[in-house]
Amino acid sequence: MTAPQPSEDRPEVSVIVSVLNGEKFIGDISEYLMSQTFEDVEVIFIISSKCVDASLERARESASGMGRAKVFEYPDTGELGGSKNYGKDRASGRCLWFLDVDDRPSLHFLEEMVAVRRRCKAQVVGCNFIYSSERTPFEEDPGTYEVMEMTGPEAAVMRATERYPVASWSMLYDADFVKSNGIEFEEGICEDIGFTYRALLNADTVCYCTKPLYKYMITPGSVCNSKENRDRRGRTEIGRYDSLERYVAGRENEEFLRKRFALLRIRSAGHMTFGRFYRYVKSPEYLDMLKRTGGPQVLLEGGFQWLFPSLYFLMIRYWFLQVFYRSGKRYSKPVPSDCGSHRVHLRY
Numbered sequence: 001m002t003a004p005q006p007s008e009d010r011p012e013v014s015v016i017v018s019v020l021n022g023e024k025f026i027g028d029i030s031e032y033l034m035s036q037t038f039e040d041v042e043v044i045f046i047i048s049s050k051c052v053d054a055s056l057e058r059a060r061e062s063a064s065g066m067g068r069a070k071v072f073e074y075p076d077t078g079e080l081g082g083s084k085n086y087g088k089d090r091a092s093g094r095c096l097w098f099l100d101v102d103d104r105p106s107l108h109f110l111e112e113m114v115a116v117r118r119r120c121k122a123q124v125v126g127c128n129f130i131y132s133s134e135r136t137p138f139e140e141d142p143g144t145y146e147v148m149e150m151t152g153p154e155a156a157v158m159r160a161t162e163r164y165p166v167a168s169w170s171m172l173y174d175a176d177f178v179k180s181n182g183i184e185f186e187e188g189i190c191e192d193i194g195f196t197y198r199a200l201l202n203a204d205t206v207c208y209c210t211k212p213l214y215k216y217m218i219t220p221g222s223v224c225n226s227k228e229n230r231d232r233r234g235r236t237e238i239g240r241y242d243s244l245e246r247y248v249a250g251r252e253n254e255e256f257l258r259k260r261f262a263l264l265r266i267r268s269a270g271h272m273t274f275g276r277f278y279r280y281v282k283s284p285e286y287l288d289m290l291k292r293t294g295g296p297q298v299l300l301e302g303g304f305q306w307l308f309p310s311l312y313f314l315m316i317r318y319w320f321l322q323v324f325y326r327s328g329k330r331y332s333k334p335v336p337s338d339c340g341s342h343r344v345h346l347r348y
Helices: 023-034 055-063 079-088 109-120 152-160 175-180 192-202 227-247 254-271 274-281 284-293 296-307 309-324
Strands: 013-019 041-048 069-074 095-100 124-132 147-150 171-174 206-217 341-343
Touching: 013 023, 013 079, 023 041, 023 055, 041 055, 041 079, 055 069, 069 079, 079 095, 095 109, 095 175, 109 124, 109 147, 109 171, 109 206, 147 152, 152 192, 152 206, 152 254, 171 175, 175 192, 192 227, 227 254, 227 274, 254 274, 254 284, 254 296, 254 309, 274 284, 274 309, 284 296, 296 309
Parallel strands: 013 041, 013 095, 041 069, 124 206, 147 341
Antiparallel strands: 095 171, 124 171, 147 206
16 A cells, blocks of 8 residues: 555544454454555554553554554453443544454455445445465455445344344444444444444445455454453353444334343353353343343253253354354355445345
8 A cells, every 4th residue: 555645534444453362363453454455544543551561562563654643552351342442433434444463354444335335325334354374465356246235224134143243343434424323332242243243233235345445354362363352252142232232222124123132141151151151041130131031042042052951052063163263264154246326125
C-alpha cells in the first residue's frame, strides 16, 4: 500500500488493531496492511498496557513507515472489548475494520468489501473466511462469488443460525451508523457477539460476500484458544446471550432469536472444562433457561445435555475440534456467481 494522500475530510476506512503481547505478529500484519490494494485508510494500533513484550515499540516502528498510522497505549481495564472501543472512539474513517494482529487477510479485503458497501449502501458487510493453523500467506482466489444482500433482521436470523459470521475482523461497519446507534463492545472477551448482533439488528441493509477474504489463525495460547481460558470463555459466551435475550425484547423475530440464543448457550457450555460444564448444566439457571425459552429443538438438545452430560460433552468437544474449527475449513460454502449481488429472502 503506497502512502495515500490525506483525504480532505476523513479516510474511507479506519483499521483498528488491538494488541496484547503480539510483538511477533506486528511486522507481518503491517506488511499485509501496506500491501492492501485499497489505499484510503488509517491504521490505529491499540497496545494494551498489560503487554510484557515489545509490542509498543514494534508498533511505533511499523507505524513510522505507513502513510497514516497512530499508536495508542490502552490503560487496560476492559481487555479486548475495551480496547476496541478505545480504538473506535479515536478513529476518523467512514468505515471501521477491527483486524486481529495474528491473522492473514486477503490483499483485496478492503477493495472488495468497500466496493460491496458502496454498491449496496450497506451499514454492515461481512465476508466468508478460512480457519487455519498454517501461518502461510493468504492464497488469493480469483473467482467471482455471490454477494447476499438482506435487511438487518434477516441478517440477525442468519447469524443466529450460523450462516453469517460473528467476528468483527470479518466485517466492515459504517462508522456513523455505529456511533448514532450507540453500539459498543462489551468489556472482556467474546466481545464480538453482542456488538455484531446489535449492529445487525439496527441496520437497514447488510451484505455477505460468500468469497473467502480472510484467514483466521487458530493460534495456541491466544485469549480464545488457550486451555486456561476455557471456563471463562464458555461462561462469558453464555452471559453475552443472556444480555442479547433482553436486547431483542419487542424486536422483529424476538421469539425465534430467543430460542436460538438458548441453543447457542447450550453449545457454548461445551467450551468449558467438564467440571464447570457439569455444574452449569445441573444448575437452576440452566433449567430456568430451558423452561423460559422452550421449543422442540431447545428442549430436545437441552434435555439430552441434562440427562447425558458426559456423552454430550464428548460429542460437542469432538464437533468443535474436528468439524467447526477444522483447519482449512471455510465458514460457509462459497457460491460462485455471474450475476453480482442479489436480495435474499430467508426461511426459518
